[in-house]
Amino acid sequence: xxxxxxxxxxxxxxxxxxxxxxxxxxxxxxxxxxxxxxxxxxxxxxxxxxxxxxxxxxxxxxxxxxxxxxxxxxxxxxxxxxxxxxxxxxxxxxxxxxxxxxxxxxxxxxxxxxxxxxxxxxxxxxxxxxxxxxxxxxxxxxxxxxxxxxxxxxxxxxxxxxxxxxxxxxxxxxxxxxxxxxxxxxxxxxxxxxxxxxxxxxxxxxxxxxxxxxxxxxxxxxxxxxxxxxxxxxxxxxxxxxxxxxxxxxxxxxxxxxxxxxxxxxxxxxxxxxxxxxxxxxxxxxxxxxxxxxxxxxxxxxxxxxxxxxxxxxxxxxxxxxxxxxxxxxxxxxxxxxxxxxxxxxxxxxxxxxxxxxxxxxxxxxxxxxxxxxxxxxxxxxxxxxxxxxxxxxxxxxxxxxxxxxxxxxxxxxxxxxxxxxxxxxxxxxxxxxxxxxxxxxxxxxxxxxxxxxxxxxxxxxxxxxxxx
Amino acid sequence: xxxxxxxxxxxxxxxxxxxxxxxxxxxxxxxxxxxxxxxxxxxxxxxxxxxxxxxxxxxxxxxxxxxxxxxxxxxxxxxxxxxxxxxxxxxxxxxxxxxxxxxxxxxxxxxxxxxxxxxxxxxxxxxxxxxxxxxxxxxxxxxxxxxxxxxxxxxxxxxxxxxxxxxxxxxxxxxxxxxxxxxxxxxxxxxxxxxxxxxxxxxxxxxxxxxxxxxxxxxxxxxxx
Numbered sequence: 001x002x003x004x005x006x007x008x009x010x011x012x013x014x015x016x017x018x019x020x021x022x023x024x025x026x027x028x029x030x031x032x033x034x035x036x037x038x039x040x041x042x043x044x045x046x047x048x049x050x051x052x053x054x055x056x057x058x059x060x061x062x063x064x065x066x067x068x069x070x071x072x073x074x075x076x077x078x079x080x081x082x083x084x085x086x087x088x089x090x091x092x093x094x095x096x097x098x099x100x101x102x103x104x105x106x107x108x109x110x111x112x113x114x115x116x117x118x119x120x121x122x123x124x125x126x127x128x129x130x131x132x133x134x135x136x137x138x139x140x141x142x143x144x145x146x147x148x149x150x151x152x153x154x155x156x157x158x159x160x161x162x163x164x165x166x167x168x169x170x171x172x173x174x175x176x177x178x179x180x181x182x183x184x185x186x187x188x189x190x191x192x193x194x195x196x197x198x199x200x201x202x203x204x205x206x207x208x209x210x211x212x213x214x215x216x217x218x219x220x221x222x223x224x225x226x227x228x229x230x231x232x233x234x235x236x237x238x239x240x241x242x243x244x245x246x247x248x249x250x251x252x253x254x255x256x257x258x259x260x261x262x263x264x265x266x267x268x269x270x271x272x273x274x275x276x277x278x279x280x281x282x283x284x285x286x287x288x289x290x291x292x293x294x295x296x297x298x299x300x301x302x303x304x305x306x307x308x309x310x311x312x313x314x315x316x317x318x319x320x321x322x323x324x325x326x327x328x329x330x331x332x333x334x335x336x337x338x339x340x341x342x343x344x345x346x347x348x349x350x351x352x353x354x355x356x357x358x359x360x361x362x363x364x365x366x367x368x369x370x371x372x373x374x375x376x377x378x379x380x381x382x383x384x385x386x387x388x389x390x391x392x393x394x395x396x397x398x399x400x401x402x403x404x405x406x407x408x409x410x411x412x413x414x415x416x417x418x419x420x421x422x423x424x425x426x427x428x429x430x431x432x433x434x435x436x437x438x439x440x441x442x443x444x445x446x447x448x449x450x451x452x453x454x455x456x457x458x459x460x461x462x463x464x465x466x467x468x469x
Numbered sequence: 470x471x472x473x474x475x476x477x478x479x480x481x482x483x484x485x486x487x488x489x490x491x492x493x494x495x496x497x498x499x500x501x502x503x504x505x506x507x508x509x510x511x512x513x514x515x516x517x518x519x520x521x522x523x524x525x526x527x528x529x530x531x532x533x534x535x536x537x538x539x540x541x542x543x544x545x546x547x548x549x550x551x552x553x554x555x556x557x558x559x560x561x562x563x564x565x566x567x568x569x570x571x572x573x574x575x576x577x578x579x580x581x582x583x584x585x586x587x588x589x590x591x592x593x594x595x596x597x598x599x600x601x602x603x604x605x606x607x608x609x610x611x612x613x614x615x616x617x618x619x620x621x622x623x624x625x626x627x628x629x630x631x632x633x634x635x636x637x638x639x640x641x642x643x644x645x646x647x648x649x650x651x652x653x654x655x656x657x658x659x660x661x662x663x664x665x666x667x668x669x670x671x672x673x674x675x676x677x678x679x680x681x682x683x684x685x686x687x688x689x690x691x692x693x694x
């Protein structure tokens with residue numbers, strides 16, 4: 001079974017280990033107590049056996065037991081719990097306690113050291129015995145003394161009281177183990193629940209994050225150090241998302257704003273024309289104006305669409321060797337009249353044999369925008385220069401124009417959408433600050449990049465860097 | 470009634486000027502903020518229509534400078550910026566009205582007329598002076614319940630006189646408020662138009678409506694109305 005919940009895992013682990021620990025400790029206590037009890041029991045049996053040795057005598061080379069002198073009352077009773085029996089070396093019985101009646105005690109194999117063993121007592125009572133073997137030396141002067149005789153003495157006692165004590169102990173230990181396990185489980189549950197409170201709080205805060213309010217941050221006091229990095233990473237992610245959302249929001253607002261102005265133009269021209277009487281020539285003029293504005297709006301919408309497609313990765317660059325001259329020449333021809341009217345000179349230093357690895361359509365679009373930009377912003381009587389720059393494995397097409405009034409630091413902004421140095425529309429209604437954004441996106445789709453530079457003397461340069469062929 | 474339009478997007482500016490002129494207003498126009506400020510400082514406009522995003526000087530700066538000068542012109546902001554913060558900023562900077570592009574031209578016209586009424590302390594679009602009744606919304610004029618047909622120039626002149634009824638209005642006042650910057654009007658033309666108005670409004674046997682105050686100008690209705 002896979003435990004998905006951190007709490008269940010922790011609880012299970014804690015409870016199992018507590019129960020195992022308690023059971024082990026109980027078993028150890030039980031075993032030690034049992035050993036101690038049996039040890040004391042055996043010591044007592046052994047002491048009794050030593051005492052009985054003094055009653056074993058030898059007379060006429062025969063071992064006998066001086067029952068008369070026996071002063072241990074327990075053996076003189078008819079009923080247990082204490083028993084003894086004395087044998088000769090050959091196994092014949094010398095004497096037995098009254099408690100045994102006619103029955104025999106079980107005998108173990110005698111050894112040089114006292115033997116301890118469990119045995120069955122006459123009334124089927126479980127018992128424990130100690131057997132000692134002793135050499136009994138006859139009394140009297142050494143010359144008249146006979147050979148020493150072997151005697152075996154076994155002393156036994158019923159073990160029922162010990163067993164009872166051990167059972168009691170076992171029950172107590174089992175009880176404390178079970179109770180301990182319940183208490184441990186309860187404590188573990190409390191501790192785990194309490195420990196996981198910050199995690200629950202974290203999840204609550206994450207759930208409360210809305211797509212509209214990405215400004216909020218996760219702030220859980222006393223978050224465990226293991227979970228803190230999660231919250232930190234989440235906050236970083238929220239930060240990045242907020243920036244992206246804000247950019248998107250600003251972009252949408254810009255689009256709406258940029259479309260609204262020409263739309264307002266169309267609407268007010270049409271409304272004024274409709275409400276005031278005018279001749280056919282005037283009406284045609286109004287219509288031409290409306291068509292012109294609509295055309296500009298269409299160009300803007302197409303640029304936006306192209307940007308969206310580039311952003312979404314819907315435009316695939318098919319790279320092939322392209323000679324940029326084949327793209328540049330028609331573009332320059334397109335703007336020739338306008339440049340001529342403003343006395344703008346073109347210095348074209350792009351070598352005939354230049355070849356770059358590019359998508360012809362994307363390169364045409366990029367160059368068209370860069371050149372349109374240069375033509376738009378070059379000063380009257382200024383210069384537009386076209387050249388190439390070679391680096392190790394890149395070829396850069398550089399388009400520069402004089403008459404640039406941008407401030408240092410504006411280089412990066414020129415690629416931002418809807419950025420214009422002058423926010424008003426006087427520069428002409430066909431420029432929304434989208435052209436260079438398109439250039440930048442198109443270049444990155446082709447694996448190249450666009451760089452803007454502002455040089456001394458008001459020279460603005462855009463470098464389109466592509467892989468050299 | 471004289472209006473200044475400061476708007477840099479030419480199609481809008483041209484159509485507003487055309488529409489306002491057709492409504493009988495004298496309209497001056499400019500496409501940049503600095504020039505707009507100069508126009509506003511040097512002429513007595515009843516209403517200024519101001520765009521916010523302007524070259525050379527943005528609309529809010531123009532507005533703040535005018536208000537800092539103590540200018541009491543009624544200013545309407547006409548812009549594509551539509552957020553609540555933008556509107557609040559514009560109105561708090563001292564604008565009297567705020568209209569977002571794209572707009573209905575009729576609404577713009579109605580708001581301009583409302584600002585004009587406010588300029589002259591009026592609430593109702595209908596003004597009555599003696600036997601003369603004028604509706605400034607429909608631009609109709611009645612004398613003793615007889616509808617009078619006026620040309621746009623005549624109407625503009627009469628509207629100004631009616632708005633200042635009871636007061637002596639000098640020729641230069643008329644010149645300032647009724648004719649735009651590019652008019653080739655001379656104060657002699659004012660006299661000519663006054664005579665046209667008298668011919669159309671006054672009937673024999675009735676007391677005169679427009680009085681000539683020698684050396685000072687003209688007065689419509691009785692003094693101290």
